[in-house]
Amino acid sequence: MLSLINRLNKIDWNFPNSNTAGGINSIHPYPAKFIQEIPKELIGIIGVPKGTCVFDPFCGSGATLVEAQLAGKPSIGIDLNPIACLISRVKTQPLTSSFMECVKHVINSAQSYTKITIPQIPNLDHWFMPEIQETTAKLLLSIESVKEQRIKDALRLALSSVLVRVSNQESDTRYAAINKDIDANKYYSLFSRAAEHLWKVKNAYKPKFYNTEVLCKDTLAVTKKEIKQPVGLVITSPPYPNAYEYWLYHKYRMFWLGFDPIQVKRNEIGARAHYYKKNPPTANDFHNQMVTLFNLFWDVVVKNGYVCVVIGRSKVHGKIIDNASIINDVGKLVGFTPMLKLSRLIASSRKTFNLSHANIINENILIFRK
Numbered sequence: 001m002l003s004l005i006n007r008l009n010k011i012d013w014n015f016p017n018s019n020t021a022g023g024i025n026s027i028h029p030y031p032a033k034f035i036q037e038i039p040k041e042l043i044g045i046i047g048v049p050k051g052t053c054v055f056d057p058f059c060g061s062g063a064t065l066v067e068a069q070l071a072g073k074p075s076i077g078i079d080l081n082p083i084a085c086l087i088s089r090v091k092t093q094p095l096t097s098s099f100m101e102c103v104k105h106v107i108n109s110a111q112s113y114t115k116i117t118i119p120q121i122p123n124l125d126h127w128f129m130p131e132i133q134e135t136t137a138k139l140l141l142s143i144e145s146v147k148e149q150r151i152k153d154a155l156r157l158a159l160s161s162v163l164v165r166v167s168n169q170e171s172d173t174r175y176a177a178i179n180k181d182i183d184a185n186k187y188y189s190l191f192s193r194a195a196e197h198l199w200k201v202k203n204a205y206k207p208k209f210y211n212t213e214v215l216c217k218d219t220l221a222v223t224k225k226e227i228k229q230p231v232g233l234v235i236t237s238p239p240y241p242n243a244y245e246y247w248l249y250h251k252y253r254m255f256w257l258g259f260d261p262i263q264v265k266r267n268e269i270g271a272r273a274h275y276y277k278k279n280p281p282t283a284n285d286f287h288n289q290m291v292t293l294f295n296l297f298w299d300v301v302v303k304n305g306y307v308c309v310v311i312g313r314s315k316v317h318g319k320i321i322d323n324a325s326i327i328n329d330v331g332k333l334v335g336f337t338p339m340l341k342l343s344r345l346i347a348s349s350r351k352t353f354n355l356s357h358a359n360i361i362n363e364n365i366l367i368f369r370k
């Protein structure tokens, strides 16, 4: 036991030399994602008992699932956000070599359509030029005709990865409309390059095996029956009060891909939008959400299994909320034994949203044992 804690304490959890540019985690942007060393080291040091899996109930872009696959361990991920689930699925499922052929075919048939129906999406003209709207609708219709689901997923993800670039939105994190001067030809070439990049990193990605399941659900409504394997190790980073808006980051991607961002917003834990309503949520609401989460852990984690939670503090209407201490209390309340609290600095390059409102510069890794 002591040696496990010693080994965890020996790691520099800041990972100052971390560089994931170009790897599997670069196939699509995602805010506040793990640097892959975190799940990698936790899986390597704590281990996953035979017959159990790794579980991330807020899997986002799937960093935990990828590291589980690379370590040859089965895994289950859940996320409310359908774009997160699409990214996680595409990363963790195999892709056949006919993919690049399909990309050419999809572009050719999209270019051949003369008439296209544009879906009803709020404020579409503000964020997308008419030519971009048409090209997006054509590409999506063309992708729809692809038969193999995994190729279809990868094509939809490649399209999603360029949607903000071709829109009028200044960047992924700046919501100003600007003129970008992108026409249909440029769009097809951006899509083709995104697909090529996806294919290249998928080819270089060599998991030990592909035993991963991704559920697109509200984790707080998930029952133990839906977690089909015993869990040996949980590695997760929950969304916390007033920190991010994952739904907003992917709002137009969801609209275009046929999902409902407003529904996602409703169930998204901690979304900033909830904190500017009448009767906003409180730290106690977050405590109760974490009790529901830890009760699920208690039901699915095997005896002597571990739960690792990466969490920072937040600020709600001027008041600092110490989320790590809320989670520590909840873990104990539900019956887990807190083993270790590690601290790490968040690299400023990783603050994909402007977090200055909360001045979040470090986060904790809390480790519990059942």
Ligand SMILES: C[S@@+](CC[C@H](N)C(=O)[O-])C[C@H]1O[C@@H](n2cnc3c(N)ncnc32)[C@H](O)[C@@H]1O
Pocket: 030, 031, 032, 033, 034, 057, 058, 059, 060, 061, 062, 063, 064, 078, 079, 080, 081, 084, 217, 218, 219, 220, 236, 237, 238, 239, 246, 267, 268, 269
């Ligand atoms: C800190 S991020 C996780 C990032 C992830 N570790 C990664 O590497 O990409 C938190 C995630 O929780 C998800 N989320 C928020 N509310 C949720 C809910 N009620 N059920 C499931 N997922 C939720 C968000 O969509 C977001 O992807």
